Amino acid sequence: MDELSKQYNPKEAEDKWYKFWEEKQLFHARVNPAKKPFTIVIPPPNVTGILHMGHALNNTIQDILIRYHRMKGREALWVPGTDHAGIATQNVVEKAIAKEGIRRQDLGREKFIERVWQWKEQYGSTIIHQLKKLGSSCDWQRTRFTMDDEYSRAVKEVFVSLWGRKPAGLIYQDNKVINWCPRCQTALSDEEAPHQELQGNLYYLRYPLKINPDEYVIVATTRPETMLGDTAVAVNPKDKRYKHLIGKTVILPLVDREIKIISDSMVDMDFATGAVKVTPAHDPNDYVLGKKHNLEFINILYPDGRLNENTLGYKGMDRFKAREAVLGDLKEKGLLEKVEPHQLSAGHCYRCHTLIEPYMSRQWFVRMKPLAKPAIEAVKKGKIKFHPRRWTKVYLNWMENIQDWCISRQVWWGHRIPLWYCCDCNNLALASVDNPKQCPACKSSNIKQDEDVLDTWFSSWLWPFAIFGWPFKDQGTRQQKELDYFYPTSVLVTAPEIIFFWVARMIMAGMEFMKDIPFSDVYIHGTVRDIEGKKMSKSLGNIIDPLEIINEYGADALRFSLISITSQGQDVFLSKERFEQGRNFANKIWNASRFILMNLDPVQAKDSPSDLYKRQGLGTVNRWILSRFYSVLLEVNKNLDAYKFNEAANALYAFFWHEFCDWYLEIIKPDIKNLFNQKVMRLVLNDFLCALHPFMPFITEEIWQKLNPPGLAQGEPASIMSGHWPEIQKKAVDINLEKEVQCIFGVINVIRNLRNEIELKPEQKAEVSIYPHSKAGFKIIEEQTVLIQNLSRLNRLNLLKDNLRPEAVKSAVAEGVDVYLHFSGLIDVRKEKEKLEARINEIKINIAGKQGRVKNRDFLKKAPPDVVQKEKDSIEALGDSLKRMEKMYYELG
C-alpha cells in the first residue's frame, strides 16, 4: 500500500478532494422517494460578506449535520445562497464609486443599480468560494440569490398576498415616528436599530410662562435641539407641583412659539423635574402624546440629519452642531437651568452604527399580530423546537409583544415595492405582481411605481420555500415536487441575534404561505468572541481570520477546534492557539494511519466484516478495542442527535488518541501481522474515519481513499462521504464489561505505572510477579501470560500461588491481583511508605463515607437497589485493596 508522507499536508488534500466531490456531484440531492429527506437551508450570507469566524462556526455545524445524515442514508440537501442585503450592499457600492468621485445621485437610480449588479457579478461570490474552502457540502447547483428573478417574483407575490389578505389587508401606510438613520437616509425597523449605552447629558431648560415671563417651567432633555419642534409641555395630572399650570401656556424659547401645558399619566413624576417637553415628530412617546392630545407635529430635520426650514436660524446645521448652538443661545438668554451627566441608551443603525434619529415619516408597515398567532402556536405545540430550549422563551416573549413591521426603505438596491399609483385619477395604490400598464379605475397609462424598496428581511423570510421556486405557475412541475419533498426543512442553524430578524419571521411566513412550519428544529449556537469575551469585529481589530487559519493549520483543524470548544449554545472564546489542537489531532490521525498502512497486509485485511467481534480467537485486546469503538460510536450518535457537537467530537478525539493509538496500536505492535490484528486494526481505523468524517472531511477522505483504493473494495462508493455510517454492534459494546477484559487492562495499567515510577525505558525488560486473589483471577492471568508479558514488556512473569513477598520490588494492587515489579535498583523506602500511607488514608476516608451510607436505613430504603449493591461491592473491593496495601506498607519495614 501507499506510504504516506511524514506530515499531513492539508492544502494539497483539501483542494484535491473538494474538486473531486464537486466533480462527482456528491453534494447534489434530488427527489428520491426511497429515502427520507434531510434538508438545511443556509442562512444566506450577505453578498458583501467575507467569511468570519461566526460563518465558520455556523457552516461547520451545518456541514456536520448534513454529512452525518447523508452518510446515514438520508437524501441530504443543503441549499446555499446569498442575500442581497439592501442597505449594506448599497453602502459598499456607494463607497466604491466615491473613489471615482461619484455619488449615487449623480448616476441616477437605474445606472446606480446597474453598478450594484456589476459589483455583485464581480465580488458577490467571494463568500461562496470561502465556504467551499471550509469544506461545506452545499448543493451548489441550487445556489440562490434573494434578487434572482424567480425569487423576486415570490417577494412580490407575498406582498400582494398580504395586501389583499381577508378580511383586512395586512399592509398599511402610516405617518409615524420611526427609526431613521441620517447617514443611510432610510427608515429602519426596530430590530435594525439596536439600543446602545451612551454617556450623555441631561439638560434642564427653562420655558417661560406666557402670563408671567419671569416664571418658568423647567423641562429636562437629552436632545436639547429637539426643543425647536416642541408643541407642548406635559406633566402628570397627579403632580401637585404643576396642578395650577395645566392648561396654561408657555413661550417656547428661541422660536417664540406658544405651547400648552398638558397633563397625561404617561409622565413620570419622579424623573427630573416631572415636566417633559413634547416633540411629537421626534420621539416615539411624544408621538403618542401628540396623537392623543391633538398636538401639532413639527418635523425639524432634513433626511440627512441637518435642521430644516422649520428651525429658523438653525436651518442647515447638523443635528449635533445645532445642539451646541441651541444650548449656547439658551444659556445666553439665561434659560439653561443646569446640565447633569446622564447615561442613556439609544438606537444605532445596525449597518453603519450612526445614532438613530426618531423621525416622523410616511412608511409602509405590516400588521404582525395575525401572522404571529399561528407562529406562536407552532412553537408552543412543539412542532418547532429550539435547541438549547431556553431560546423558546425569548422567541415567545418577542412574538407575544410583536410590533408592526416597518418594511419600506428609502434606498435603491432591493425589491421595489410592487405598488402603483395613478397620476391622473388619484386612485388608491394598486398592488400587483406583474407591472400593470394602466390604472384599473380610469384606464390612464400615466401610472408610477412606489419609490421605496422593501426591507431586506422581507425577502429573507421566504427563504425556506422561495429557494425552490415558489410560487409555481403550474402544478406538478419538477420544482413543485422538490418543494413537496424537501419542505419543511429539518433544522435551521443560526446565531441568537438572528432570532427576531429572521427565524421568527420565517416561521410566520411558513405558516402564512405554506400553511406549514419551515423547519422542525432550530439550533442556536453561540457568538464567537475573542479571548477577552469581546465580540469579534473589524473595528475592534480582534478578528481571527478563518482563511488564515485554514491556510496555516488546515480546514479540518479549524473545524475540529471550533467544534470541540463549542458547548451547546455557549459563546465561543477564541484565541489562535486553540487551532493547534485541531492541527495536532489531524497530524496524529495522519501518523497512526501511516503506521497502519505501512503494516497492513492487503490480503489479510481485505475483509473486515462488521460482525468481526463475534469471531473465535480474536483475542482480548481486539475484542476490547472493538467494544470501545462501538461504545464511542454510540456516544457520537447520541450526541449528534442531541446537537452536542463538542461532546461527539471530543469522544472521537479521546478514543482515537488515548485508546486506539496509545494503547491498542502499542499493544499489537509486536504481533502486528497477526490475522485478527490486521482485520481489527483496519476495521476500527476505517469506521473511525467514517464517524469523524462530518467533523474533518478532508483528512478522512484522504486516508479512506488510501485504505480503500479503487478496485480493492468493489461495489463500494468511491468516496467516504457517500459511504455508510458505521453500524453499532450492540453486543460488542458490552465486551468491555467482562471480568477478563477489566482484569487484563487493570494489570497492564498497574505495571505501566510501576515501570514509570522507576523510570524503566521501553526497551528495558522487567520481571513481574503476580498474586491473584482468586482462583478465577489465577486462571485469567495464567491464560493471558503471553499477552501481559508483551503488553508490559516483561522478560518474566511469575504467577504466585502464595502471596510471598519477593525482595527488591515495587508493588501495587490491581483488579483482584497484587503486582510486584522486581528490579535491582534501590528503593527509597521512606518515600514508598509515604506514598502508600497517603493512598491508604484516602481509601480509609472513602470507605468510611461509604459505610456511613450503607448503614443509613433511609439510603437502604430509598436508593435504587443497584446503587446500594454498587456501594456494597465497592466497599468490599476497597477494603480488599486497603488490606493489601497495609500489608505492603508493613513489609517495607
Place this chain on the structure above:
RNA sequence: GGGCUCAUAGCUCAGUUGGUUAGAGCGUUGCGUUGACAUCGCAAAGGCCAGAGGUUCAAGUCCUCUUGGGCCCACCA
C-alpha cells in the same frame, strides 16, 4: 425595569434526566527520539466545583438568596 447566561485545575472550558475516587486542552514538572508521530510519546503535580441557606438516603448537578462578570429586551424624557 424585565429576562437570559456564566462563576469547576495556573489559563480556557466540558461535566446529559441528582448516584463510586469531578474530566479535557493548553501551561508546568519528570522521563523518553535510528523504530507511525517532537505538530510527538509516557507519566506526574495541580480542585472546600464563587459564597450562604434549603430539598434529598445522596447535590458540581435541583430550589432560594448574596457577590461578581457577560448578553438580550424595555417609551424614564
